[in-house]
Amino acid sequence: MKTRRIIWFLFLFLFGIISVSAAGAEANEPTGEKEQFDASTFILEHISDSHEWHILTKQNGESVAIYLPVILYRKGTGLHIFSSRRLTHGRVYKGFRLEEVGELKGRIVSVNEQGEADKKLPLDFSITKTIVGMLGAAIIGLWLFLALSRSYKKTGISYPKGIQSFLEPVICFVRDDIVIPNIGETEHERFMPYLLTVFFFILINNLMGLIPFPPPFGANVTGNIAVTFTLAFFSFIIIQISGSKGYWRHIFATPGVPFWLLPIMIPVELIGVVAKPFALMIRLFANITAGHIIVMSLLALIFIFDSLAVVPVSILFVIFMDCLELLVAFLQAYVFTLLSALFISLAIVKEHH
Numbered sequence: 001m002k003t004r005r006i007i008w009f010l011f012l013f014l015f016g017i018i019s020v021s022a023a024g025a026e027a028n029e030p031t032g033e034k035e036q037f038d039a040s041t042f043i044l045e046h047i048s049d050s051h052e053w054h055i056l057t058k059q060n061g062e063s064v065a066i067y068l069p070v071i072l073y074r075k076g077t078g079l080h081i082f083s084s085r086r087l088t089h090g091r092v093y094k095g096f097r098l099e100e101v102g103e104l105k106g107r108i109v110s111v112n113e114q115g116e117a118d119k120k121l122p123l124d125f126s127i128t129k130t131i132v133g134m135l136g137a138a139i140i141g142l143w144l145f146l147a148l149s150r151s152y153k154k155t156g157i158s159y160p161k162g163i164q165s166f167l168e169p170v171i172c173f174v175r176d177d178i179v180i181p182n183i184g185e186t187e188h189e190r191f192m193p194y195l196l197t198v199f200f201f202i203l204i205n206n207l208m209g210l211i212p213f214p215p216p217f218g219a220n221v222t223g224n225i226a227v228t229f230t231l232a233f234f235s236f237i238i239i240q241i242s243g244s245k246g247y248w249r250h251i252f253a254t255p256g257v258p259f260w261l262l263p264i265m266i267p268v269e270l271i272g273v274v275a276k277p278f279a280l281m282i283r284l285f286a287n288i289t290a291g292h293i294i295v296m297s298l299l300a301l302i303f304i305f306d307s308l309a310v311v312p313v314s315i316l317f318v319i320f321m322d323c324l325e326l327l328v329a330f331l332q333a334y335v336f337t338l339l340s341a342l343f344i345s346l347a348i349v350k351e352h353h
Contacts, residue, residue, distance in 0.1 A: 039300040047220045047292045048106065049130045051084035051098065055213070063088075066215060068132065071125040072096060074110055084126070096122070130227060133219030137204040144200075174199050174337060182341040183348070191344055194238060198231060199337040206288065206329030210322060222332070223289035225281070232281035235340045239276070243347040276343050280336055287332050291325045 053066035067085040086093035109117040147163045179188045211217035251269040
């Protein structure tokens with residue numbers, strides 16, 4: 001047991017060292033002049049999506065990065081595929097430019113011969129950090145569950161062995177402690193595939209986001225509002241499709257409410273229908289983003305105080321936050337799955353006569 005604790009501590013300590021080293025390499029001045037460190041820019045660049053996977057910045061100002069493919073469609077010129085390296089440092093390529101300031105910062109826009117951006121944006125299907133992170137999580141998930149399936153075929157279902165011993169308790173926990181208590185014995189099998197997928201997708205992405213390097217690790221996938229919106233939208237669609245007659249009658253003809261109050265009650269009920277997935281979206285996004293911001297803020301203290309004496313304190317706090325983030329990674333996957341199951345149960349409940 002002591003050996004495991006030592007290994008686990010060294011594992012987290014290594015994560016702290018890698019994070020500080022990467023942050024230090026990026027914060028180095030590219031010239032001999034002393035530049036003021038901008039903590040807000042440093043933090044936002046790490047938690048926001050990007051068309052490149054930035055690794056570090058050399059002292060001469062050159063960036064070491066993995067440039068991701070840009071896939072654009074513009075009416076009149078068709079499909080364009082090229083490396084995001086073509087758009088670095090504000091360069092224009094094939095009539096496109098990556099905006100670095102303003103409201104469209106981080107977006108690729110079409111530009112005319114005068115260098116002015118068009119109001120109509122091209123259709124952007126580019127592979128960004130978030131997409132790479134999601135693909136990595138999908139590959140890891142497929143590998144885990146295909147290995148679990150092969151393990152069951154070899155050993156049967158008599159006792160867990162190998163990968164089964166890790167995944168089976170988690171799957172049973174989701175089924176027995178989340179889905180069945182909320183949805184019930186008779187209906188839970190319909191929703192188990194979706195709820196299990198959501199749980200492991202969020203969990204894997206949360207854990208991958210805690211590992212700073214190498215790609216696809218380190219992406220802030222579940223801290224991206226577009227990702228959490230999509231997950232919440234899927235839950236919303238499933239809730240509405242599975243809604244019983246009693247569910248819809250409660251919205252548009254609330255039992256026990258006078259007829260003249262329905263024009264007031266119906267909008268209130270419709271707001272409640274939208275508020276549920278909205279709460280799912282904001283809760284996951286806010287918790288994961290807040291954790292990343294705190295970790296990056298602790299790393300930024302080194303450069304704010306500009307002293308090596310702060311490094312040990314910063315590393316210790318980063319390790320402490322990583323431990324809390326491990327708990328949050330599991331907790332947020334649990335909460336999202338639990339609330340999705342609860343909202344589904346409220347929609348499929350049958351009226352008692």
